[in-house]
Every structure is written in structure tokens, then in C-alpha cells.
Amino acid sequence: MENVVIGVDLGGTTTTLGAVTRSGEIRWRQTFDTRSAADFPAYIRQLSREIEAGRDQMGGEVVGIGVGAPAGNNRYGTVQAANLNWGGRVNFVEALSQHYDIPVSLDNDANATALGEMLFGAARSFRHFVLITLGTGLGSGIVVNGEVVSGSDGLAGEMGHICVDIDGRDCACGRKGCLETYVSANGLKRTVFHFLSQRTAPSVLREYSYNALTARQISEAATAGDPVALEAFDYTGRVLGLKLADAVAHTSPEAIILFGGLAGAGQLLMEPTARYLKQYMLFLYNPDIPLLPSALPHSDAAVLGAAALAWQKVEKTAHSLT
Amino acid sequence: MENVVIGVDLGGTTTTLGAVTRSGEIRWRQTFDTRSAADFPAYIRQLSREIEAGRDQMGGEVVGIGVGAPAGNNRYGTVQAANLNWGGRVNFVEALSQHYDIPVSLDNDANATALGEMLFGAARSFRHFVLITLGTGLGSGIVVNGEVVSGSDGLAGEMGHICVDIDGRDCACGRKGCLETYVSANGLKRTVFHFLSQRTAPSVLREYSYNALTARQISEAATAGDPVALEAFDYTGRVLGLKLADAVAHTSPEAIILFGGLAGAGQLLMEPTARYLKQYMLFLYNPDIPLLPSALPHSDAAVLGAAALAWQKVEKTAHSLT
Numbered sequence: 001m002e003n004v005v006i007g008v009d010l011g012g013t014t015t016t017l018g019a020v021t022r023s024g025e026i027r028w029r030q031t032f033d034t035r036s037a038a039d040f041p042a043y044i045r046q047l048s049r050e051i052e053a054g055r056d057q058m059g060g061e062v063v064g065i066g067v068g069a070p071a072g073n074n075r076y077g078t079v080q081a082a083n084l085n086w087g088g089r090v091n092f093v094e095a096l097s098q099h100y101d102i103p104v105s106l107d108n109d110a111n112a113t114a115l116g117e118m119l120f121g122a123a124r125s126f127r128h129f130v131l132i133t134l135g136t137g138l139g140s141g142i143v144v145n146g147e148v149v150s151g152s153d154g155l156a157g158e159m160g161h162i163c164v165d166i167d168g169r170d171c172a173c174g175r176k177g178c179l180e181t182y183v184s185a186n187g188l189k190r191t192v193f194h195f196l197s198q199r200t201a202p203s204v205l206r207e208y209s210y211n212a213l214t215a216r217q218i219s220e221a222a223t224a225g226d227p228v229a230l231e232a233f234d235y236t237g238r239v240l241g242l243k244l245a246d247a248v249a250h251t252s253p254e255a256i257i258l259f260g261g262l263a264g265a266g267q268l269l270m271e272p273t274a275r276y277l278k279q280y281m282l283f284l285y286n287p288d289i290p291l292l293p294s295a296l297p298h299s300d301a302a303v304l305g306a307a308a309l310a311w312q313k314v315e316k317t318a319h320s321l322t
Numbered sequence: 323m324e325n326v327v328i329g330v331d332l333g334g335t336t337t338t339l340g341a342v343t344r345s346g347e348i349r350w351r352q353t354f355d356t357r358s359a360a361d362f363p364a365y366i367r368q369l370s371r372e373i374e375a376g377r378d379q380m381g382g383e384v385v386g387i388g389v390g391a392p393a394g395n396n397r398y399g400t401v402q403a404a405n406l407n408w409g410g411r412v413n414f415v416e417a418l419s420q421h422y423d424i425p426v427s428l429d430n431d432a433n434a435t436a437l438g439e440m441l442f443g444a445a446r447s448f449r450h451f452v453l454i455t456l457g458t459g460l461g462s463g464i465v466v467n468g469e470v471v472s473g474s475d476g477l478a479g480e481m482g483h484i485c486v487d488i489d490g491r492d493c494a495c496g497r498k499g500c501l502e503t504y505v506s507a508n509g510l511k512r513t514v515f516h517f518l519s520q521r522t523a524p525s526v527l528r529e530y531s532y533n534a535l536t537a538r539q540i541s542e543a544a545t546a547g548d549p550v551a552l553e554a555f556d557y558t559g560r561v562l563g564l565k566l567a568d569a570v571a572h573t574s575p576e577a578i579i580l581f582g583g584l585a586g587a588g589q590l591l592m593e594p595t596a597r598y599l600k601q602y603m604l605f606l607y608n609p610d611i612p613l614l615p616s617a618l619p620h621s622d623a624a625v626l627g628a629a630a631l632a633w634q635k636v637e638k639t640a641h642s643l644t
Contacts, residue, residue, distance in 0.1 A: 127474075128473050128474040142572060142573070144466060144471050144473070145469075147467075149466050149572075149573050149574075150574070151450050151466070151573050151574025151575060152449075152450040152574050152575060152576040153574055153607075153608075154574075155574045155606050155607060156571075156572065156573045156574035157571075157572065157574075158571040158574075158604060158606065159571060159572065161571050161604045162568040162571050162572075163564055163567070163568055163602065166564060166602070173604055173605060174605060175602070175604070242485055242488060245485070246484040246485055246568070247572065249478075249479075249480040249481060249483050249484050250464060250471075250478065250479070250481065250484075250569065250572045250573070251464070251471050251473050251478045251572070251573075252471075252472070252473025252474050252475055252476075252477045252478035252479075252480075253473060253474060254474040280485065280488070280497065282480060282483045282495055282497070283495060283496060284477050284480065285475075285477060286475075
């Protein structure tokens with residue numbers, strides 16, 4: 001009987017959980033509606049019931065629980081649940097620990113994904129790397145000496161909000177020119193609209209309204225050779241490459257890993273990012289630092305990341321007891 | 323008899339060493355000409371002779387040796403001695419370890435200073451901080467969980483070469499717009515010359531050639547109310563504040579410490595840096611993060627930093643033996 005941990009992906013609408021072995025095999029999966037519970041204690045009770053109901057199918061003892069949550073804080077074990085009626089910030093780790101006498105660990109989803117890559121994915125051979133998640137926004141997890149950097153308050157690794165241009169694009173954070181306003185699905189769209197304004201080249205993208213245009217359509221246009229779409233990807237890779245060169249000057253990682261939907265654009269983004277990263281890298285560092293796509297199966301990545309949090313905690317706890 | 327470590331500040335012209343207690347008291351000091359040895363083995367022999375000659379005055383057993391060197395690499399124990407006839411890169415830790423059966427540790431001077439601040443200076447209460455050294459250039463040491471971040475190759479923490487403006491000022495590294503071309507004694511002078519070109523305001527700084535102008539003269543002019551000098555400090559603080567806000571988004575430190583000659587300009591630089599740092603900080607973080615001047619006595623800082631490297635290694639070694 002191989003032990004498992006429970007990985008919990010706490011989403012605003014759906015909670016997904018799975019029982020995961022140390023080698024990353026998912027033995028059991030379950031989902032439920034995050035909003036079906038009346039309040040936070042009810043949610044924790046439901047989560048526990050789901051775990052108990054699955055016990056027989058897990059094929060091993062549950063030795064830990066890991067939780068990945070959008071505004072999860074590893075330092076305090078808390079979740080800031082803005083879209084749920086949980087009354088603001090809740091201490092998830094404390095609440096779960098009242099139900100389970102096993103290690104419980106929690107972090108934000110980008111940090112969980114970073115650990116997932118380290119245990120099960122593209123970073124298995126690395127102890128120092130940077131993970132970038134590309135979706136509507138840009139998230140990041142910075143790993144040093146095999147540990148996610150949490151900083152003084154659990155809030156380290158917010159590379160989506162490093163500054164590209166202090167007089168640049170409005171950001172949801174209230175400032176201007178943050179990296180995620182350039183490098184993300186939404187940033188890519190903004191870049192397309194910029195180049196539609198600058199260039200006279202014909203482009204299929206001139207047919208779309210701002211609200212209608214998606215990253216997928218931009219990818220398809222680029223693949224078909226659309227000059228505006230291609231320039232938008234090149235620009236996105238330039239901005240990302242430059243900021244990754246700066247990130248290297250902070251923590252000198254062995255590799256950089258790109259995760260997420262925009263990264264799913266594949267070589268359209270990877271090629272210019274790698275090219276500009278090499279161009280902008282300080283001479284001290286390896287100019288051919290590996291820039292790798294995620295190696296986690298996309299649909300299971302969040303559960304695997306959460307499970308990785310649990311496995312790391314389980315192994316640390318075991319180590320400190322010996 | 324209180325134990326001591328030997329802190330060695332390996333400079334291009336002068337080597338300074340001292341015997342330092344765990345509380346930072348310097349019991350004995352010595353200097354010699356780094357270039358007087360014919361080669362690297364001769365240098366190591368001379369260093370050992372100096373240490374032996376001082377034994378009686380150290381008032382305690384020597385339990386470790388730490389070395390701070392401009393291009394020292396903590397990961398490999400090496401020094402890249404460009405200005406010495408040591409035949410390129412030498413393994414300093416290995417060579418010293420053949421003479422001494424005690425822990426030997428080595429790092430670059432900015433990282434050594436960071437540890438010096440943590441053990442003896444302004445960072446005594448911090449486990450997560452960023453140290454910036456301001457001199458002719460800009461150096462940095464990033465501390466996470468009480469350890470200097472070395473990265474995959476010992477080369478982490480080169481914040482002097484993060485990018486301010488990719489089309490900006492020529493940098494000695496061969497690229498353009500690196501932070502140290504703006505924020506350093508030399509960067510301040512370049513900024514003065516920029517504003518002399520932009521403004522029509524009278525300024526005493528219009529009397530100086532580029533080669534004649536020093537940071538001290540700019541400080542004196544600013545203190546006397548010179549508008550160009552004041553604008554240059556404000557601009558320098560703006561650039562530094564912005565990049566420190568980005569550094570916070572990487573590792574979320576408890577504090578930032580400024581060390582060095584330009585920081586000696588005191589409030590002229592600290593005030594605008596703190597103001598812009600607060601303005602540019604992502605809302606998640608403490609906008610009033612402490613921005614502190616070094617608390618190491620300037621003339622002893624390098625020896626204390628090197629001694630801090632030794633003490634950290636000594637304590638880790640002791641911990642791993644128990």
C-alpha cells in the first residue's frame with residue numbers, strides 16, 4: 001500500500017481534489033461546487049466528507065493534505081476568499097488541522113505549481129528555478145535551494161507586478177506598466193491593439209472588437225503568418241525575456257519554466273522569449289539557460305501542485321522527527 | 323577565552339584581516355599588500371604567516387576563517403582575481419583548507435556585507451532583507467530565511483545589472499541601461515550631466531568637467547540647495563525606489579539596507595528613495611518597509627562581513643555535527 005496525500009485545488013467556483021502518490025500518480029479524483037457550502041466551517045466539513053467518501057478508492061494511507069488557492073498564504077496558512085461568503089480571510093490550515101492529525105500545507109496556486117513542477121514535472125532535476133504562470137494575468141513562483149521563496153509575509157514571487165514602464169498600461173493593481181499588463185493573455189491582446197494602431201499592414205485581427213478578441217485567435221492568426229499577430233508575440237517575448245534576465249540577476253536559477261494557456265501558444269512565445277532572454281542576459285550567467293514548458297498535464301496541474309505542497313511538508317516533518 | 327574567527331577582506335591592493343568575536347568585537351587587525359606575493363600559493367603562505375603572528379593578540383581560539391572578495395563565489399569557493407598575477411580563477415577555500423582544519427567560507431563583498439549586517443549591523447532582527455552597496459557601482463546581497471541567496475552558480479544578487487532602460491546608458495557589462503549606470507557614484511554624476519543638458523537653471527556643477535566631478539561635490543551642492551544637484555538625487559532615488567519595489571515583488575523582504583559611499587550622502591538619497599519606494603510598492607506589501615542605512619562602522623565593514631561568513635559557517639558546521 002503506497003501512501004498518498006490529498007491535493008486540494010480551491011477554485012472560486014469548483015474545488016478539485018485528488019489522492020496523489022509520491023511519484024505523482026493520481027489515484028482518486030473528486031470535484032464539488034466551492035460555493036455550495038453556506039460558510040467556511042460548512043466548506044471544511046464538506047471537504048472532509050468528500051475525503052472520507054473517497055478513502056476506499058485511494059489505495060493507501062493519507063499522510064498529508066496540500067491546498068493551492070489563488071490568494072493562499074504559506075506563511076500564515078490563510079486564504080483571502082474575495083468571491084466567497086467566508087467573511088474575508090480564513091485560516092484554512094488551522095481549520096483543516098482540527099479535522100486531521102497529519103501535516104497540512106497551503107500556498108498560492110503559482111507557488112503550488114512551482115513545487116508541482118519540482119516534484120512531478122519539468123523541474124525535477126532543479127533546486128533553483130523560476131516558474132511563470134501565464135493566464136489572464138501572470139503569476140510566479142521562485143524556488144531557491146529547493147524551497148519556494150515566501151519572504152517575510154508569504155507574499156514573495158509577485159512578478160506579475162514588477163514594472164515594465166512606470167508610465168505604461170493601467171494595471172488592475174492601481175499602478176501602471178506592470179509586467180502582467182504586457183505578458184498574459186490580456187496583455188497580448190493589449191499589445192495587438194497597440195500594433196493595430198501603429199501599423200498599416202492588413203491583419204485579420206482588424207475584424208475583432210477588443211472584447212471579442214481572444215489569445216487563441218491571436219495565436220491562430222500568428223500561425224497563419226499575420227504580421228500584427230507575429231509582431232505582438234515578438235514584443236511579448238521581448239518584454240518577458242528582459243524581465244526574466246532581471247529575475248536571473250536576483251536569484252540565478254538553473255532554469256525557467258513557463259506554465260499556462262498563453263504558454264500553450266508554444267513556440268510562438270517560447271522562441272522570442274528565449275532569443276531576447278539570451279540577448280539581455282548579463283555576461284556572468286548562462287545565456288542558454290533552459291527555458292522550458294511545463295511538464296504537468298494541464299488538467300491535473302493544480303491538484304498535482306497542491307499535492308506537491310503536501311509531500312514537501314510530509315517529508316520535512318518526517319525529517320525533523322528523526 | 324572567547325572564540326574568534328578571522329575575517330579576511332581581500333582587496334586588489336590591500337588585504338585586511340581581523341579576529342572577530344561572535345558579538346562583532348574586533349580583537350586584532352592586520353593589513354598587508356595583496357600584490358607583494360609572487361603568486362597565489364605565496365599569497366596563501368603570507369596570509370597564514372600573518373594569522374600565526376597575531377595569534378597571541380586574538381584573546382581566543384580561532385574557530386573559522388571567512389573571506390570577502392570582489393569576485394568571490396560562495397558556491398565554488400573561488401576568486402576571479404583579474405588584477406593579480408594569480409593566473410585567473412583560484413580556489414581560495416581549498417587552498418586555505420590545506421593550512422587550517424577549521425571551517426573556511428568565502429563570498430563576494432556585497433554578500434559578505436549582507437551577512438555582516440545580519441550578524442552585527444542593521445539587519446540583526448531580520449531573516450529576509452535586501453542589501454544594496456553603493457560605490458563606484460552597485461552591488462547587492464539578497465537574504466532569504468537567514469541565508470544569502472547564491473543561486474545555481476554562486477552568482478545571484480547582481481542587482482547592479484537589472485535593467486532600467488534597455489535603450490539607456492552604456493554599461494561596463496556591454497549592455498545598456500543597467501541599474502548601476504543610474505544608481506551609484508558614477509551614475510549620479512551621469513544624471514547630473516543629463517540634467518545640466520536639460521535644464522537652464524544656474525548650477526555650481528556647470529563649473530566641473532565630467533572627469534573632475536565627484537559624488538561628494540554633488541552632495542555638497544545639493545546640501546547648499548543647488549537645483550540640478552537636488553534633481554539628480556531625486557531622480558536617483560526614483561530609479562532606486564522603483565527597482566527596490568520590483569525586488570520586493572521577488573523576495574518580499576522585511577527591510578532594505580543601503581550601504582556605502584553614496585548612501586553616505588544620507589537623507590539626500592534616503593528621502594527620495596523611501597518616498598518613491600512607497601509610491602511604487604504593490605498594494606500587497608508594507609508600503610513603509612524599513613529602508614535603513616548600514617549600521618556597520620564603515621572602515622571595519624569588510625572585515626566584519628568576512629567574519630560573518632565565517633561565523634555562519636562555524637555555526638552551521640556545529641549544528642550538523644550535533
